[in-house]
Every structure is written in C-alpha cells, then in structure tokens.
Amino acid sequence: MLDGGTNDVTGRARAASSVWRAPGMPSLLGSTALGFAGLALLLPVAPLWVLDGGADELGAGVVNGVLMLCTVIAQLLVGRALGRLGWRRTLVLGACLLGAPGPLHLLTDDVWAVTALAAVRGLGFGIITVCGAMGVAALVEPARRGRAVGAYGVAVAAPQFLLVPLAPWLAERAGFWLVFTFAVVPLLAAPLAGPVARALHASDGPPADPARPAERRDTARLRRALTGPIAALLAITAAGGAVLTFTPRLDPDPVTVYVALLVFTGTAALCRWGFGGFADRHGAAPAIAPLLFAGAAGLAAIGAGTASGHGTTGRVLLVGGMLAVGVAYGGLQNLTLVQSFAAAGERARSSAGTAWNVGFDAGTGLGALAAGGVATATSYTVSYAVLAAVTALVGAGWAGSRWRARGRAGGPPPDGPRESSGR
Numbered sequence: 001m002l003d004g005g006t007n008d009v010t011g012r013a014r015a016a017s018s019v020w021r022a023p024g025m026p027s028l029l030g031s032t033a034l035g036f037a038g039l040a041l042l043l044p045v046a047p048l049w050v051l052d053g054g055a056d057e058l059g060a061g062v063v064n065g066v067l068m069l070c071t072v073i074a075q076l077l078v079g080r081a082l083g084r085l086g087w088r089r090t091l092v093l094g095a096c097l098l099g100a101p102g103p104l105h106l107l108t109d110d111v112w113a114v115t116a117l118a119a120v121r122g123l124g125f126g127i128i129t130v131c132g133a134m135g136v137a138a139l140v141e142p143a144r145r146g147r148a149v150g151a152y153g154v155a156v157a158a159p160q161f162l163l164v165p166l167a168p169w170l171a172e173r174a175g176f177w178l179v180f181t182f183a184v185v186p187l188l189a190a191p192l193a194g195p196v197a198r199a200l201h202a203s204d205g206p207p208a209d210p211a212r213p214a215e216r217r218d219t220a221r222l223r224r225a226l227t228g229p230i231a232a233l234l235a236i237t238a239a240g241g242a243v244l245t246f247t248p249r250l251d252p253d254p255v256t257v258y259v260a261l262l263v264f265t266g267t268a269a270l271c272r273w274g275f276g277g278f279a280d281r282h283g284a285a286p287a288i289a290p291l292l293f294a295g296a297a298g299l300a301a302i303g304a305g306t307a308s309g310h311g312t313t314g315r316v317l318l319v320g321g322m323l324a325v326g327v328a329y330g331g332l333q334n335l336t337l338v339q340s341f342a343a344a345g346e347r348a349r350s351s352a353g354t355a356w357n358v359g360f361d362a363g364t365g366l367g368a369l370a371a372g373g374v375a376t377a378t379s380y381t382v383s384y385a386v387l388a389a390v391t392a393l394v395g396a397g398w399a400g401s402r403w404r405a406r407g408r409a410g411g412p413p414p415d416g417p418r419e420s421s422g423r
Contacts, residue, residue, distance in 0.1 A: 019144055019148040020151055023139065023199045024135070024195065024196055024199020025136070025139055025140070025148075027192040027195035028132065028135045028139065028199075029151060029152065029154075030189070030192050031128070031193065032132045032152065032155040033156075033158060033159055034159075034185055034186050034188050034189040035094070035095065035098055035124075035128035036128075036155070036160060037185045037186070038099050038102065038121075038185050038186035039098070040159045040162075040164045040167065041102075041163050041167045041179050041183045042167070042180075042183050043064065043067075043164065043244050043245070044167055044245065044247070044248055045167045046067075046117075046118060047060035047061070047064060047245050047368075048060075048168055048171060048248055048249075049114060050109055050111045051249070052109065053110065053111070054109075056376055057372040058373050058376040060245065060372055061368045061373060062111070062369065063115050063118050064364070064368035066119050066122065066365075067119070067125070067365065068241070068366075069119075070121075070122030071129070071361040071365070072362050074122065074124070074125070074126025075126040075129065075354055076354070076358065078126065081093070081127065087196060087197035087200055088196075091128075091131055091189070091190075092190045092193050094124045094125070094126075094128045094131065095124065095128070095187055095189040097121065097127070098124030099185060099186030100120075101117040102181065102184045103180050103183070105176070105180045122361075126361070128186070130354055130357050132152060132156075133337065133353035133354075133356060134353045134354075136148050137350075137353055139199060139200065142341075146275075146276040146284075146334070148276075149334055149337050150272065150274070150277070153269075153273055153276070154269060154272065154273045157269035157272045160265045161269040164261050164265050165257075165265060166258070167179050168248040168254070168257060168261075169257075169258050225343035225344055226340055226344060228288075228343075228398065228401065229284075229337075229339040229356070230336070231397070232332055232394055233336040233359045233360055234359050234366075234394075235295070235391045236291075236333075237329075237359070237360050237361075238364070238391075239295055239325055239328075239387050239391060240268075240363075241364035241366065241367030241368040241369075242367045242368060242384070242387055243302075243325060246368075246371060246372070246380065246383075250302075250318060251314075251315065253310070253315075256310075256315050260318050263323050264325060264326040264329070265326065267330060268326040268329045268333075270330065271326070271327050271330030272334050274331075275287065283342075284335040284336070285402065287335055288398050289395045289402065290395075291327070292328065292332070292394055292398060293392060294328045295324065295329065295395075296388045296389075296392035297388075298322065298325035299321065299384050299387045300384070301317045301318075301320050301324065302318055302321035303321075303380070303382075304321075305317030305321060306318070306380045307379075336356065336359075337353075337356050340356045341353070370383075370386075370387075
C-alpha cells in the first residue's frame with residue numbers, strides 16, 4: 001500500500017510538473033532560441049543584401065536555398081559528429097558556425113560571397129536543429145512529448161516572431177551593419193552546451209549515431225511511416241521559405257512588410273505552442289489536413305494581394321494571407337514532429353527527429369529557390385499560386401489517406417492521444 005501510494009504520488013507529480021523545468025530543458029531551449037535568433041536576423045536580410053547589390057530574385061533565392069542545402073548536409077552528419085566530439089563540443093561547433101559569419105557580410109554584397117557565408121551558417125544551423133529535436137525527445141517522456149515539442153517550438157518561433165519582421169526594418173532604417181553585427185548572437189549559446197550534455201547523459205539520452213542497428217534493420221518500414229508527416233512538412237515549409245525570403249519585396253511600404261511578417265511569425269509562434277496540448281489529447285493526425293488547406297488558402301490570398309497592387313485591398317489580402325499561413329506553419333511544425341515520433345516508435349526516435357529536420361530545412365530551401373525562380377520568370381503572384389496548389393494537393397492526399405484508413409478499419413483511424421505521444 002505504501003509503495004503504491006508513493007508511486008501514485010510520484011506519477012501525479014511528474015504529470016503536473018512543467019516540461020519547461022525538466023532537467024536540461026532550460027539550457028536546451030535557451031541554446032535553441034539563441035541559434036534561431038541568429039537565423040531569424042539573416043533569413044530575410046541576407047537576400048535583401050544581395051538584391052540591393054544588384055542580384056535578381058533567383059540570386060536571392062539561391063542564398064537561402066544554399067543555406068538550407070548545407071543545413072540538410074550537416075543534419076545527415078550530426079550523428080557522426082556526436083560520436084566523435086560528444087554533445088558539448090558538437091553544440092559549441094554549431095553555435096560558432098552559425099554565429100561567426102554574420103559580420104563578414106559587411107565585406108561584400110556579391111551574391112556568390114554571401115552564398116558562401118550562407119553555406120557555413122547552414123552547417124551550424126543543421127547541428128543546432130538536429131541536436132534540439134533529439135534532445136527534447138530524450139529529456140521528456142512520451143506522455144508529455146506534445147507539450148515538450150510545443151515548448152521547443154516556442155524557443156524556435158519566439159526569436160522569429162521578434163526578429164524576422166524587425167530585421168529588414170532595421171537594415172533599411174539603421175543600416176545593414178547593425179543586423180550583421182547582432183547576427184553573432186548564436187555564439188552566446190556556447191556556455192549552455194555543458195548543461196545540456198550533462199542532462200542528456202544523466203537521462204540516457206540518444207546515442208551518438210542516430211542510425212542504430214535496430215533502426216537500420218527496419219529502414220523500409222520507417223520510410224513508409226514517415227512519408228505522410230514529412231510530405232506535409234515539406235509543403236508548409238516550402239511556403240514558409242518563400243514568405244521569409246521574399247515578403248520584404250512584396251510591398252514598398254516598410255510598415256506593411258513589418259505588420260505582415262509580425263502577423264506570420266506571431267501566429268506561427270502561438271500555434272506551434274498551442275497545438276502541443278491538442279496533440280497530447282487528440283493525436284496529431286486529425287488536424288494535419290485542415291491546416292494544409294488553411295495554408296493553401298493563405299498562400300492564394302497572398303498571391304491575390306500581390307496581383308491587386310499596393311492599395312488597401314492588396315494589403316488586406318497580404319496580411320490576411322500571412323495570418324492563415326502562419327497558423328498552418330506553426331501548427332504543422334508541432335504536429336508533424338509529434339506524428340513522426342509516433343509513427344516511427346521509440347526505437348527509431350532519433351532517426352525520426354533527423355528526418356523531420358531534414359524535411360523542414362529542405363522544404364524551406366526549396367520554397368525559397370522555387371519561388372525565386374518562378375518570380376524571376378513570371379511574377380510573385382504565380383509563385384504563390386503554385387505554392388498554394390502544391391499545399392492543397394498534399395492536404396488532399398492526407399485527407400484521402402485518412403478516409404481510406406477509416407474505411408479499412410471500420411471506424412476512426414488509430415491516431416488518438418496514445419499514438420501521438422509516441423506510446
């Protein structure tokens with residue numbers, strides 16, 4: 001009786017405790033926030049820098065496209081880096097690669113030089129993202145993973161909410177030098193690497209190599225399990241890549257641009273946190289298709305706004321579209337990660353986190369590159385129409401797969417809270 005009461009009290013205490021205070025989480029979230037602050041400052045400003053230097057939209061898209069390509073390359077190598085360097089030194093390396101190149105932009109606005117700096121930043125960003133996703137899954141048990149992913153999402157989204165709208169405004173009003181100087185902020189994350197590493201070691205965190213033998217034996221099953229959530233992630237992050245890269249060029253009024261980006265990043269931050277509790281209670285899968293359709297509608301509104309000119313109607317459509325895309329962008333970041341962990345299972349947790357990060361950054365880079373290429377050949381209106389169509393098609397695929405699963409099972413598909421939490 002005494003043992004049972006003690007265990008019951010312990011279980012209730014653990015359920016009630018905040019994921020924000022779990023051992024290692026404050027340092028992990030702080031490190032993540034500092035890393036994403038450096039990214040958020042330059043994601044819209046580096047393309048703007050080369051555009052002001054004479055490059056076209058395709059050149060601007062290449063900057064962020066290469067950033068994300070190198071991010072993906074680094075993400076695929078993080079397991080090996082962890083095996084050779086350990087958690088602390090790997091996190092410090094990521095912070096240095098991401099933060100150190102910022103002031104070097106002041107030396108030139110040549111598109112190829114800026115792209116080379118983006119490549120270095122991408123390597124650092126890849127390390128930060130994979131370590132963050134793997135760490136948050138290891139530090140908090142599956143029953144609270146939706147809320148833990150939500151907390152991680154706030155650490156990711158809050159710097160973007162504050163800095164993505166502010167950075168272009170600061171660059172235009174105060175000077176690019178100020179933004180490039182502040183972009184060293186990821187270096188401040190280096191002292192936090194030690195506490196993160198100690199907490200992960202104490203919690204028997206993920207192994208150095210995400211591709212463990214047990215996972216390699218079931219690679220085909222893992223690919224099938226992750227196809228759906230990664231496809232949804234690719235669609236919405238491609239939209240986000242276009243928004244973050246080209247919104248400063250959609251309207252000549254800096255106030256309109258600031259408001260549009262503020263609405264996008266603000267709703268994304270709120271929804272990335274808010275959908276964590278939803279995923280723990282109801283499962284991640286039911287909301288994925290509706291959010292994809294909402295994102296498609298928002299992208300169509302942005303395209304219509306650019307076609308309407310820079311009057312009141314066009315600006316209302318632009319801001320309204322940013323609101324809808326922001327909801328989808330934030331919500332799907334949470335839900336696709338939770339669904340990836342659930343579909344892969346605990347044994348393949350680290351591989352699922354790596355695949356999700358690769359999908360996120362590949363989608364962002366492809367969106368920036370494709371939108372820039374289409375805009376150079378046609379217009380921004382056509383770019384956003386294409387993105388809207390792709391997002392809607394992926395949403396239709398999700399809705400169709402759930403309908404088929406319901407028909408086979410004779411009832412709702414098994415995507416309730418137990419599956420979404422990874423149990």
